[in-house]
């Protein structure tokens with residue numbers, strides 16, 4: 001598909017230099033359909049996080065073709081990467097919530113990089129997301145008074161409040177019970193259907209696999225399986 005939001009060809013990635021140089025990704029070729037939910041799985045050290053961070057413009061692409069939302073990342077300058085990152089939503093394991101801000105204020109941080117807007121509308125959007133994630137009665141809580149799973153859901157709301165075109169998630173359901181994990185993934189799928197939001201998610205969570213449109217397995221830095229499924 002020509003306008004696929006995520007395209008990689010011949011993507012290699014190396015860590016270190018000289019004797020310690022180690023190849024983490026080998027010749028990754030990938031086209032991800034708009035609005036789909038793709039799961040990346042594979043053993044520890046297989047390269048999942050490396051691939052996710054390259055796609056997200058969080059790590060420099062040094063060898064290979066990576067086009068995200070039409071933007072070539074190889075040799076892209078920092079300003080280009082910053083502009084791209086604003087169009088993406090990141091849900092990573094370390095929630096990085098601000099301890100002195102309430103759940104709502106933390107979610108609003110997801111809008112900060114996008115400049116000023118209508119504050120009332122923004123608060124309403126934050127509350128709406130927290131409500132959908134089952135946190136309606138926790139909007140004014142500080143992270144210190146939230147459980148691990150609740151914090152994780154605040155991080156999900158923060159990633160989604162700016163209506164990102166692509167969501168990149170690293171184990172977003174690890175801290176969640178079955179119902180909450182299901183709710184988060186259902187929400188991401190719903191955004192895919194409603195707005196064409198494309199999600200790529202690293203997970204070991206078998207409960208999520210059945211909800212994915214596509215499951216890609218990495219082993220030792222290579223794609224060893226790529227399965228599309230009707231969910």
Ligand SMILES: Nc1ncnc2c1ncn2[C@@H]1O[C@H](COP(=O)(O)OP(=O)(O)OP(=O)(O)O)[C@@H](O)[C@H]1O
Pocket residue numbers: 015016024042043044045046047048049050051
């Ligand atoms: N900053 C780094 N410096 C050197 N090597 C690294 C670095 N980050 C990752 N690696 C190596 O690259 C390989 C892939 O790591 P990566 O974190 O992408 O794997 P992963 O599949 O996400 O693992 P996990 O499931 O444990 O998070 C591993 O061999 C790892 O040791």
